[in-house]
Amino acid sequence: MxxxxxxxxxxxxxxxxxxxxxxxxxxxxxxxxxxxxxxxxxxxxxxxxxxxxxxxxxxxxxxxxxxxxxxxxxxxxxxxxxxxxxxxxxxxxxxxxxxxxxxxxxxxxxxxxxxxxxxxxxxxxxxxxxxxxxxxxxxxxxxxxxxxxxxxLPAGALDTALPVVGVLAALGVVLSALQPRILGLLNDVREPTDEERDRIVGLCETAGVSPHRVGVLRLDANSVATVVFAGLPGRRHLLVTEDLLADLDDDAAAAVLASKAGRAKYYYRETKFGVVMAVSALIIAVLTGELQRATHLGSGPLALAILVLAVALPWFGRRLVFAADDYAVERVGAETYVETLETLADEYQVSYESGRLRTLVLMRPSLGRRLDRLWGRTDE
Structure with missing residues (x-):
């Protein structure tokens, strides 16, 4: 060349x-x-x-x-x-x-x-x-x-929404099942030492979770004290970052784990995936003309209905975040949980406020809204 x-x-x-x-x-x-x-x-x-x-x-x-x-x-x-x-x-x-x-x-x-x-x-x-x-x-x-x-897919299958969405949903399930291995390929994941394992077991008891396996995750370029629940429900792997074990005491570490455990308990990640699939299915159905033929409505009203649905469904995801916060409060107490959120926000320079579009897309309320809600429970 x-x-x-x-x-x-x-x-x-x-x-x-x-x-x-x-x-x-x-x-x-x-x-x-x-x-x-x-x-x-x-x-x-x-x-x-x-x-x-x-x-x-x-x-x-x-x-x-x-x-x-x-x-x-x-x-x-x-x-x-x-x-x-x-x-x-x-x-x-x-x-x-x-x-x-x-x-x-x-x-x-x-x-x-x-x-x-x-x-x-x-x-x-x-x-x-x-x-x-x-x-x-x-x-x-x-x-x-x-x-x-x-x-x-067979010829003509892409002309309808159901096969496309079905394949994408199946791929999502497969990728979720393979998530622990994918994270292992993209990051340094190791077995915990005996001391780390004993501590993680204690944290899991406090947070009320029983993971299928545990591992320690190293994030060199984006140091953060957090945990990841990877895999399908019922066989989730718990990956704890080295920063969480090194930088947080047991109370704060348990608060972080309880927060993520609450989201896993209420299937927050799966709900977000379901919302994306539902909205995508409707968009594909409009593009292929299926929805117009089924409802006898024009593209304009259908597009408006999809937009309203795309705004309404993420609201449910935000409610799940509040439910996960409530779960964490039950496990570690409101004061410990609030103090941990504020400490981590200060450590990683996370703003309490976020734009409406970002809140909508991520399907979670701003940290400020969560803290305002939790402060009312610190005296319980």
């Missing part, structure tokens, strides 16, 4: 990466002048919006620069059989994905010095960049699995 043919894709990635880095660096520099919690809230929002836009712009720029055609031609010259296979279709996208990854990582590094300073992280920029690239790689692999599975 001639060097001149590679110039356009390389230049496209370089320009998008530079613009993303510079714009996010400037915004983070200005945000860092605010109080720490406000600064981190603004920077997190900027990263969520800015990196999403960076990825999309980089993708379109690479497509316009003929990156896919160049890769396909190279594969065809190397092996025509490979180029025409399903593996070849995946490989065709790899250089484009790498370009998108470079641009997104560059944007993240624009804000990282200020994130590290505000949070007091002792993690190099290279390690942080590697963690972001790893997450993007996992997202690309998931996309390949989803698209590949949909391509296995």
């Amino acid at each position: 001639a060097l001149s043919a590679l110039t356009a894709p390389i230049l496209a990635v370089a320009v998008v990466a530079l613009v993303s880095f510079a714009s996010i660096r400037l915004y983070a520099w200005r945000a860092a002048k605010d109080p720490p919690k406000t600064a981190m809230r603004r920077i997190r929002t900027a990263l969520a919006v800015g990196l999403s836009l960076t990825g999309l712009v980089a993708l379109f720029a690479l497509v316009l620069a003929d990156a896919l055609d160049l890769t396909e031609s190279a594969l065809g010259a190397l092996s025509p059989a490979l180029a025409d296979s399903a593996v070849g279709a995946v490989l065709t996208w790899v250089p484009t994905f790498l370009g998108v990854t470079v641009a997104v990582v560059a944007g993240y590094l624009g804000a990282y010095p200020y994130v590290r300073e505000i949070r007091g992280l002792d993690v190099s920029a290279a390690s942080a960049a590697g963690s972001v690239a790893k997450l993007l790689g996992a997202a690309f692999a998931l996309l390949v699995v989803v698209v590949g599975t949909l391509n296995l």
Whole structure:
């Protein structure tokens, strides 16, 4: 492949990466002048919006620069059989994905010095960049699995919503079952020492949970004291971060565990998945015309109804967060639980307030609303 043919894709990635880095660096520099919690809230929002836009712009720029055609031609010259296979279709996208990854990582590094300073992280920029690239790689692999599975459906199956949603739901269940292994591939997960295991058992008794297995999770680039319940209900694995064991006393650690246990008890994660599937099914049904034929309504009224449903259903998810808080209060007491939430918010510079859109999308109330509600129970 001639060097001149590679110039356009390389230049496209370089320009998008530079613009993303510079714009996010400037915004983070200005945000860092605010109080720490406000600064981190603004920077997190900027990263969520800015990196999403960076990825999309980089993708379109690479497509316009003929990156896919160049890769396909190279594969065809190397092996025509490979180029025409399903593996070849995946490989065709790899250089484009790498370009998108470079641009997104560059944007993240624009804000990282200020994130590290505000949070007091002792993690190099290279390690942080590697963690972001790893997450993007996992997202690309998931996309390949989803698209590949949909391509296995019989001809015409994609013309209706039910097969598509059914396949996506089945994939969600499979990925949930494999979540402990996936986390093990993406992070350093080890068996707890005897001392750690004894402590974890005590914390589980306080929180009222009996996990299928336990492990210790190391998060180098995003140090945080938390726990993760991975896997399907009934066979959940409990992963405890090293930071929780090292930085929190038993009362605070039990409060964190009880909070996550409450969400698992009320199937908070599964509810969010169900909401996404329900709204997605309706959107697909509108796009295929099924819902119009079934209801004899136009696309406009149906779109409005879906929008109302998309706003109403997350409300139920937020109620589950309140229920999980109540469960944690029952296990460790209101005062201990509130103090733990406030301490962690101060440690990780988490703002008590969050925008309405963020609250809606994440299907959970702001920390401030949760604390206001819990303060009324501290005297019980």
